[in-house]
Amino acid sequence: MNVQSLFIYPVKSLAGIPMSYLELDDFGPSGDRRWMIVDAQGKFVTQRRLPQLALIAVVLDDGVVTIHVPGQGEFVLTPALEQQQVTVWRDQVFASSAQHVANEALSRFCGEPLRLVYMPDSSFRRVDPGRVADVRRVGFADGFPFLVANTASLEELNGRLAQRVDMRRFRPNIVISGVEPWAEDEWRELNIGGVSFRVVKPCSRCVLTTVDPDTGEKNPNTEPLKTLSGYRKTPDGVIFGQNAVHEGCGRIVVGDSVSIIEQEC
Secondary structure: OEEEEEEEOOEOOOOOEEEOEEEEEOOEEOOOOOEEEEOOOOEEOOOOOOHHHHHOEEEEEOOEEEEEEOOOEEEEOOOOOOEEEEEEOOEEEEEEEOOHHHHHHHHHHHOOOOEEEEOOOOOOOEOOOOOOOOOOEOOOOOOOOEEEEEHHHHHHHHOOOOOOOOHHHHOOOEEEEOOOOOHHHHEEEEEEOOEEEEEEEEEEOOHHHHEOOOOOOEOOOOOOHHHHHHHOEEOOEEEEEEEEEEEOOEEEEOOOEEEEEEEOO
């Protein structure tokens, strides 16, 4: 098994960036989902409600995040010094707002008041203690620092679909090749490029997978979620991919070998 591709998402629910390597820090992939969009009440906003967010391109250069908002221009995201409380799922954390010009451009594009907010190092959001006993942090990702996916599982799914989809629909960080479809269901611990990863929860999928990343539109037939629901429904939801936490920092690179350290018998 090898790492087939890597992705980072500097702004939650905006376009992802393919990477040749990922640097890992306490949060997970360095720079991953440290920015997020919130509404006027400070509650997080994603493609689930605003699928056109998929059309906002993101560039990450030496830690600096730039977004390109269609019809509005490019904006380098700079957090303010003051912080306010924002909500992501059931968690409330302190975050800093981006400059007004970026927020105004985003609001015009989406047709409602929105803000971009940044999670500083001083803010701590804990990974679900029901899944991870030790105290671990995560940025604005849905719940865990990493999402691991399998190319063979996507191919198996595409064999059931009238129209193929690509891996961007599922927004993974690490994509692995060289293993059978759905083998990831049994993984419990992996070694990737010398870094250990604990697989802690199957990833339940939602309507966001129905958003075409090239058009920013939802599939009228709710595919591929509809097909997945027919044979991948479990007590954890409709499953594609596995959530993971890392043990220690370091770097993982496209092409790195992947070893299974522990799997369910």
